[in-house]
Amino acid sequence: MPSSRSIPSIDALLQRPELRPALDRYGRTAVVDAVRAAADTWRRAPEGDAADAIIAAAGARLAAGDRASLRPVLNATGVLIHTNLGRAPLARGAVDAAAAVSSGYANLEYDLDAGGRGHRHQHAERLLVDLTGADAAVVCNNNAAATLLTLAALAAGREVVVSRGELVEIGGGFRVPEILAQSGATLREVGTTNRTRISDYAAAISDRTGLLLRVHPSNFRIEGFTERPALADLTALGRRFSIPVFEDQGSGWLGLDGGPAWPDALRAEPSVRQSLADGADLVAFSGDKLLGGPQAGLVAGRSALLDRLRRHPLMRALRADKQTYAALEATLRLWRRPPAWPEIPLVRMLLATTGEIGARAEAVANRLRPALEAAVVDGHSTIGGGSAPQSVLPTRLVAASSAAVSAAALEARLRASDPPVIVRVQDDRVLLDLRTVHPEGDDVVTQAILDAVALGN
Numbered sequence: 001m002p003s004s005r006s007i008p009s010i011d012a013l014l015q016r017p018e019l020r021p022a023l024d025r026y027g028r029t030a031v032v033d034a035v036r037a038a039a040d041t042w043r044r045a046p047e048g049d050a051a052d053a054i055i056a057a058a059g060a061r062l063a064a065g066d067r068a069s070l071r072p073v074l075n076a077t078g079v080l081i082h083t084n085l086g087r088a089p090l091a092r093g094a095v096d097a098a099a100a101v102s103s104g105y106a107n108l109e110y111d112l113d114a115g116g117r118g119h120r121h122q123h124a125e126r127l128l129v130d131l132t133g134a135d136a137a138v139v140c141n142n143n144a145a146a147t148l149l150t151l152a153a154l155a156a157g158r159e160v161v162v163s164r165g166e167l168v169e170i171g172g173g174f175r176v177p178e179i180l181a182q183s184g185a186t187l188r189e190v191g192t193t194n195r196t197r198i199s200d201y202a203a204a205i206s207d208r209t210g211l212l213l214r215v216h217p218s219n220f221r222i223e224g225f226t227e228r229p230a231l232a233d234l235t236a237l238g239r240r241f242s243i244p245v246f247e248d249q250g251s252g253w254l255g256l257d258g259g260p261a262w263p264d265a266l267r268a269e270p271s272v273r274q275s276l277a278d279g280a281d282l283v284a285f286s287g288d289k290l291l292g293g294p295q296a297g298l299v300a301g302r303s304a305l306l307d308r309l310r311r312h313p314l315m316r317a318l319r320a321d322k323q324t325y326a327a328l329e330a331t332l333r334l335w336r337r338p339p340a341w342p343e344i345p346l347v348r349m350l351l352a353t354t355g356e357i358g359a360r361a362e363a364v365a366n367r368l369r370p371a372l373e374a375a376v377v378d379g380h381s382t383i384g385g386g387s388a389p390q391s392v393l394p395t396r397l398v399a400a401s402s403a404a405v406s407a408a409a410l411e412a413r414l415r416a417s418d419p420p421v422i423v424r425v426q427d428d429r430v431l432l433d434l435r436t437v438h439p440e441g442d443d444v445v446t447q448a449i450l451d452a453v454a455l456g457n
């Protein structure tokens with residue numbers, strides 16, 4: 001058992017020429033820390049020459065610490081709005097707009113005409129109004145913030161009537177009853193999990209009622225004996241009692257016509273414009289789901305109610321930053337021009353045909369074949385992001401397997417590659433859905449698999 005005496009002193013190690021570049025790059029303190037940590041590790045499991053092993057391990061430690069924690073990955077899962085992988089990729093124009101305001105100053109709260117203080121609320125509002133038919137709109141951090149702010153501004157200290165069937169938990173721990181409690185409003189549940197009628201809402205209304213809430217059930221579905229009133233019936237009830245109706249729509253589907261035909265999978269999605277036309281006073285939705293923009297929460301609807309949101313103290317805590325406004329406006333400008341829609345990556349992925357995806361899959365499979373078994377098979381992409389669970393798109397998958405490496409090992413190696421490639425595993429095969437990979441990424445994915453297989457067992 002080697003004693004600590006067989007390890008050169010830290011000072012002696014720091015004199016070694018191999019550490020010179022690290023000292024220049026990271027500075028003495030960081031290198032000393034890394035060498036100490038590497039020496040401790042070596043002492044617990046000594047192997048090979050102490051100095052060489054410690055210097056190599058310290059170098060690796062420093063490089064790992066220098067690598068960003070948040071990195072781009074290739075999403076070959078076929079889940080379009082993948083919450084764990086950062087949801088919607090931004091359009092080039094949105095990235096450029098965010099970069100342009102990031103590297104310098106911007107008129108975020110400055111009125112360029114008057115030459116004085118302006119309001120950040122002005123940005124993106126006109127575009128949101130045009131695209132949804134609302135009177136006005138407010139932008140927050142995300143849709144959870146938008147919902148919290150709306151409930152706090154309109155219903156704190158009062159009752160919010162909501163169907164039991166809509167008291168759901170959405171991915172990432174967004175629980176409708178908990179957000180409601182945080183807003184200071186009181187939950188007034190009506191109906192049952194599977195059936196709620198308009199008469200249930202009517203019976204719950206009293207002078208304590210502040211709001212009627214409607215929640216998109218997201219990726220949750222009850223099958224069979226179910227019922228909930230049409231939104232138009234709920235808004236008619238709200239008008240009769242002068243109580244605003246607020247819909248948390250989540251997905252943010254604009255439902256615009258005039259461009260390419262949308263896939264059937266989106267038929268089940270309510271559109272913001274339709275909900276407002278059906279009489280909803282306010283509709284909240286995410287910026288980075290079906291809108292295909294940056295993380296944001298948007299509330300569209302009546303001016304007078306939105307003024308109350310803007311004036312609420314929480315608005316200050318939940319407001320969006322300049323990069324978000326810039327990327328959001330750029331995305332909304334693309335939505336205003338149907339020929340530009342495919343510039344939004346989410347739209348391009350929604351519209352990609354099985355023919356296009358299949359041709360790319362065949363090309364990838366051909367290049368993989370000498371190294372492993374690769375077939376192109378039918379499958380489904382998932383829209384995700386709280387859209388209806390049956391919202392799937394037919395796709396063509398590359399199904400790859402190797403006698404030498406298990407699918408689980410292949411998946412782990414792809415995840416460890418640079419950039420990481422995230423795939424599905426099924427029946428001991430790795431499944432690649434190129435719908436969610438930018439066509440320029442096909443070669444990277446192919447090479448990553450060839451490299452992973454070449455590592456052998």
Ligand SMILES: *Cc1c(COP(=O)(O)O)cnc(C)c1O
Binds near residue numbers: 216249286386
């Ligand atoms: C996704 C979703 C939310 C949460 O939105 P974030 O933008 O993630 O904050 C809230 N409500 C519904 C119905 C959703 O689908």
